[in-house]
Amino acid sequence: IGLPTNSAQECQNLEVERQRRLERIKQKQSQLQELILQQIAFKNLVQRNRQTEQQANRPPPPNSIIHLPFIIVNTSKKTVIDCSISNDKFEYLFNFDSMFEIHDDIEVLKRMGMACGLEVGKCSPEDLKVARSLVPKALEPYVIEMAKGPISNVYISGGSSAN
């Protein structure tokens, strides 16, 4: 009686399944974290701009601002850039003679401190308070966890944890 003969095999299968799920959860967690960061950064930005406009009593001149979404390409000033553009401006081709970097607008917002330092897990109590106020209740546990530092282990909200 008792175990089927393939029980050891089944254990192994379960082990593989468990590992696979853990990997997937990890991936989805970083996806969720990024979405939370974006939400916080965007809300912060909008708040800041609203305040500035109210203080100045007028919107900033249109040629001094860049609306989201955008992408940044930066390179050394010494880099020679060769650029071809189609007549309708639908197509561009850039050739750089040296290295360049590409950043999205969220990266810029992070550098501006709009993500409250959560992106690197460096968050003052003040920052954390602001960050928490900018997300729905269900996401607060994640924000608190992110404030503690980069999450390396799988973190499951609601108490049960798996490693």
Added chain:
Amino acid sequence: RIDGALVARHKELQREVCDLTEAEEQLDQLVSKCNLQLRLLTEDPQNKKLGYVRCQDLRRSFDSPDQLVMVIRAPPETQMQVSEPSEGYQVSLKSTRGPIDVFLCPEDNSGVC
């Protein structure tokens, strides 16, 4: 001989996989909620108007006197292709929905792009 430890291990694993399944489902729900929230947030007309950075923000974010900062604003679904570094440093942009805007962030303190 049948191994009691193996039975226990089997049970334990089954429970863990079950817990993980549940955790993953929760996570899926949160991710899709979050996606939706973000979309509503960024598509709100009032927020859209206020969703901008100043040129000086950009300059400060890439704070190096040595850096040239190029801004690209393109319609949704524009494709960006970057060549393999071994084949040179090349970027191509292809839009189907409208013209692409490219300009340099100014270095002076005029604050104007």
